[in-house]
Amino acid sequence: MVAAIRPAGPGDGEPLGRMGAALARQHHDFDGDRFMVSDGIEEGYRRWLLKEAESTEAVVVVAELDGQVVGYGYGRLEGKDWNRLLDRHGELVDLWVEPQARKAGVGAALVEDVARRLFERGAPRLVLSTSSKNHTAQRLFTRLGFRPTMLEMTREAPGPPPAPTSPRRPPGAR
Numbered sequence: 001m002v003a004a005i006r007p008a009g010p011g012d013g014e015p016l017g018r019m020g021a022a023l024a025r026q027h028h029d030f031d032g033d034r035f036m037v038s039d040g041i042e043e044g045y046r047r048w049l050l051k052e053a054e055s056t057e058a059v060v061v062v063a064e065l066d067g068q069v070v071g072y073g074y075g076r077l078e079g080k081d082w083n084r085l086l087d088r089h090g091e092l093v094d095l096w097v098e099p100q101a102r103k104a105g106v107g108a109a110l111v112e113d114v115a116r117r118l119f120e121r122g123a124p125r126l127v128l129s130t131s132s133k134n135h136t137a138q139r140l141f142t143r144l145g146f147r148p149t150m151l152e153m154t155r156e157a158p159g160p161p162p163a164p165t166s167p168r169r170p171p172g173a174r
C-alpha cells in the first residue's frame with residue numbers, strides 16, 4: 001500500500017515528538033560528542049515541529065499508512081548565508097521513517113514532497129546535511145539527485161568538556 005503524504009497538523013504531536021527524538025538519538029549513537037541529546041526531547045520535538053508546521057517559512061509533512069503516521073519530513077526556507085557561501089535555499093532538516101515502513105518508497109516520497117513545497121515557495125535549491133556514517137540515507141539522497149557538496153569535520157577541545165551553550169532550537173533538536 002502506498003503511503004499518503006500530507007501536511008502535519010495539531011493531532012500529529014505525539015508521533016512527531018517520538019520520531020524527532022528517535023532521529024536525534026540515532027545521531028547521538030553515531031557520534032555522542034558531536035550530536036547532542038537531552039532528557040525530554042520528545043516534548044521538545046513535539047512543540048518545535050508543531051510550531052514549525054504553522055510557519056510560512058517551514059514545511060512539516062507526515063506519511064500515513066493504514067491510518068498510522070509512519071514518517072515525517074521537515075524542511076525550511078533559509079536566507080543568504082555568507083559564512084556558508086550559500087544563497088537563499090531550502091534546507092531539508094529532518095527525515096524519519098518508522099523501521100517497519102522502510103524500503104517501500106516512503107522516505108523518497110517524503111523528500112519529494114518537502115522539495116516540491118519548498119520549490120513552490122521559491123527555494124532555488126534544496127540543501128541537506130547527513131551524518132557521514134548514515135550510508136542508508138546517503139544512498140537515498142544520491143538516488144534522488146542530491147550531489148555531495150560539503151564535508152563537516154569535528155575536533156574536541158583538550159581537557160574536560162566546557163559548559164554547554166544554550167541551543168538555538170529546543171533540547172536535542174538536530
Ligand SMILES: CC(C)(COP(=O)(O)OP(=O)(O)OC[C@H]1O[C@@H](n2cnc3c(N)ncnc32)[C@H](O)[C@@H]1OP(=O)(O)O)[C@@H](O)C(=O)NCCC(=O)NCCS
Pocket residue numbers: 023026094095096097098101102103104105106107108109129130131134136137139140143
Ligand atoms: C533513510 C530513511 C528515511 C529511508 O526511508 P525509506 O522509507 O526506507 O526510503 P525508501 O524506501 O524510499 O528507500 C530506501 C531503499 O528501499 C528501496 N525500495 C524502495 N521501494 C522499494 C520496494 N517497493 N521494494 C524494494 N525496495 C524498495 C529503495 O530503492 C532504497 O534502496 P537503497 O537503500 O538500496 O537505496 C530511513 O531509513 C530512516 O528513517 N532512517 C533513520 C533516519 C535517518 O537516517 N534519516 C535521515 C537523516 S539525514
